[in-house]
Amino acid sequence: MNIKILYFARIKESVNYSTEDILLPHNVKTITDLKSYLAQRGDVWTDLFTTQQTIRAAINHELVDNTAIINDGDEVAFFPPVTGG
């Protein structure tokens, strides 16, 4: 399936991407799967998505946990804990 991924703040700077359209293999179904898949890119991706560093995820503008299911056409976002206000 095809999805869009957005990166924000510290994570955007680390991976040097703000957005990408990506075709996912069939075995990537959840946020956990997607993190593992992205971690295979190596270097900063591995550091970001396999360490204990807290990364929040959203699907279609809704905060989700790691078990959330990703569907074709979704907009997935990764970002650090929020610090507004």
Added chain:
Amino acid sequence: MSIRVQTEDFDLTAELAALRSSKTDIGAIVTFIGMVRDLNEGDAISTLTLEHYPGMTEKSLSDIEKEANSRWQISQSLIIHRVGTLKPQDQIVLVAVTSPHRAEAFAACEFIMDYLKTKAPFWKKEKTSQGERWVEAKSSDDEAQARWKQSD
């Protein structure tokens, strides 16, 4: 209920006048304004830049207002959050809640801020004499938000 995400500053007096103009059932208005401090973690701050997630920010703030509205008797609520680069003494955020009675307005205003701090997708980057750094999330903000959790 309304929300605005903007780079421009806001004027409290003008915002309150607009909120009050059409309503005769308001007995209380509670407002909160968050400001940029000149000191954080012991370092002098020269600028603070706020990034956000357009689309999700508006949805998140709107959901927070709806939740506050379902818990308390609120007449109106307004959230204005600024983005872009700010400097010490600048206003960052305004939350205003009107209600027939003060207790509801106080509670709803604090609830909205506690949820905004932990749920709305904003990130602060501050500039010090050593360079730029992202502001770390605080566990005290998570604890403040957790106070409002309901058992149901």
